Amino acid sequence: MKEIDFSKLIVTLVQPLVQEPSAITVTERDTERYREYVLDVAATDVGRVIGRQGHVASALRTVVEGARNKHINAKKIRLVINDHRH
Template sequence: MAETNIESLIRSLVTPLLKHPQALSITQHSDGRYHRYIIDTDPSDVGRLIGRQGHVAAALRTVVEGSQSRRANSKRVRLLINDHRH
């Protein structure tokens, strides 16, 4: 089975939600346990990514984490939305 390109998956899921898709940037950081993908976008679009009570963010995390292969030695994927308000 082919490996999923997580960054392109995130970009394809997030871009239709944004009013300013040109401001989207995704950075990856890896440590011992996780591959962290940090989403930065225009401050006015942050609420669109989080959604009411975090429902949109939870759905994005579910899809991204579910796309990962289930090998025992693979790192877990974490999706973080940079909230510029805090």
Template sequence: MADIKALITTVVTPLVQYPDDIKVDFKETTRYLEYNLTVNPEDIGRVIGRQGRVASAIRTIVYSVRVSGPKRVRLTIEDGQQKNS
């Protein structure tokens, strides 16, 4: 778990202007090991990239990590804005 968090942080840090705002949360569900990447709202475009190419590349790297057991890794990317409910 910590290795995947470190991998996500290592890949994303050079892409953003505000590396201190990078936050990776982990949640385990019945089917997935879910990682939620949160970045500064000004950096969301850099992390997603044109037509989602950068986000797709990040997901490819993260999904290629071998985990024990039947669970799969899932990565979601969010900006740091508060959601209005």
């Protein structure tokens, strides 16, 4: 099995949710325990990606982590949504 391009997967999942799809950027970084993907969207779209009480963000994280092949990707996948308010 081949390794999944998680950046492309995240962009594909987020594009239908936002009003400014051209503002979507995904940055990958490795930590000791995780392979983190930092999602940046337009400031006006952050609420759409997070959802009420974080339900959309939780669903996105579940899908992205579920796509990981545990045999190929030893590190867990972590999706970080950059909230421009903080």
